[in-house]
Amino acid sequence: MIGITKFCIHPEQWFRNKTRIGGTKNINFKIIRDLSPDLIIANKEENVKEQVEDLAGRYDVWVTDVNDLNEALNMINDIGKLTGKIEQSSALSLKIEAGFKDLEKENFKEKKIPAAYFIWKDPYMVAGDDTFINDMMQYAGLENIFAEEKRYPQICLEEIKKKKCELILLSSEPYPFKQKHKEEIQIQLPGIRVELVDGEMFSWYGSRLLKSIDYFQSFQNKMDSV
Numbered sequence: 001m002i003g004i005t006k007f008c009i010h011p012e013q014w015f016r017n018k019t020r021i022g023g024t025k026n027i028n029f030k031i032i033r034d035l036s037p038d039l040i041i042a043n044k045e046e047n048v049k050e051q052v053e054d055l056a057g058r059y060d061v062w063v064t065d066v067n068d069l070n071e072a073l074n075m076i077n078d079i080g081k082l083t084g085k086i087e088q089s090s091a092l093s094l095k096i097e098a099g100f101k102d103l104e105k106e107n108f109k110e111k112k113i114p115a116a117y118f119i120w121k122d123p124y125m126v127a128g129d130d131t132f133i134n135d136m137m138q139y140a141g142l143e144n145i146f147a148e149e150k151r152y153p154q155i156c157l158e159e160i161k162k163k164k165c166e167l168i169l170l171s172s173e174p175y176p177f178k179q180k181h182k183e184e185i186q187i188q189l190p191g192i193r194v195e196l197v198d199g200e201m202f203s204w205y206g207s208r209l210l211k212s213i214d215y216f217q218s219f220q221n222k223m224d225s226v
Contacts, residue, residue, distance in 0.1 A: 003035050010208070027051055032059075041084060068135040072205035073097055081167065092207060099213035103139050106217065112143035113223060115167040116160060120175045123154045136202045138214040141223065142167065157188050165192055167223070173199035 003021045004014060017029050019035060022028040024046040032040075037059060044065040055061050062082060066072050069176045071095045080089020117127040117137060127133035128149035145163040147151060160168065168185060170177035177196060186194045200208055201215040 002037060003032065014158045021128070029054070036055075037168075041079070058133040066205045067130055067132055069097075069100055069139070069205075072132070072209060076206065092210075096207075096209045096213075099210065100139060103213055103216055111140070112141055113167050114145050114163070114165050115169060116145050116155075116163075116165050117169045117171065118175075118177065119152060119171050119173075119199075119223050121177070121181065124156065125152045125154050128153055132205055136212065136216070139212075140202075142169075143218045148158065157185065160189060160192065168192055168194045169202075170194065171197055171199035171202065 001014065002019060004018045006020050006023050009015045019031060025048055032055065040055055040059050040061045042061055042063045044063055052061060052063060064075050066075050073096060076089050076093045076220065080086045094115045117133055119125050119127060126146050127144065128151050129147045130150055134144050134147060145165050170182055182194050182196055198215065201212045
């Protein structure tokens with residue numbers, strides 16, 4: 001691994017020492033040329049199509065497209081094959097799969113909490129049906145009230161009131177929701193619980209999923225205790 005984006009903050013030693021090739025939407029082609037990589041891993045949702053196509057004309061480029069847990073496990077195994085690390089990738093994917101199966105037994109209950117997952121402010125945007133976040137919400141014991149919408153629709157707070165929402169999740173990324181935002185929304189929607197959540201746990205679909213398992217279980221325990 002010789003190059004990362006400015007958003008690749010884990011592991012910390014990589015973030016501090018690896019060459020950064022820009023952001024996911026604005027990559028630095030000169031730095032990439034200087035690095036001369038054997039393989040570039042891109043992502044359909046995060047990267048710009050034209051930039052990826054430009055790189056694919058000169059390098060081996062593999063584009064991931066992950067919208068649920070199964071696709072995440074397949075991605076991990078595929079990277080193992082591409083990099084000659086099948087044993088390691090298989091062990092990782094099996095551990096994640098086992099952890100989520102245990103979680104599924106606990107949190108796939110008859111009644112899930114009707115919830116909305118906010119990813120952006122001004123305008124407010126939420127996670128819709130065909131997103132990885134939507135799949136993770138199920139494992140956290142939640143029902144996405146915007147499951148009939150695609151991708152990341154813009155919404156207004158008035159819509160929340162009409163959908164019998166019981167819980168609003170404010171993600172730490174891509175918009176960095178803070179306590180002040182929680183308080184602002186809570187004032188406007190006094191009858192609905194508002195919680196700040198770690199966006200990495202709901203939207204990072206690599207090895208971070210190992211941490212999501214315990215996070216979702218703790219989250220569900222917290223909801224059950226109310």
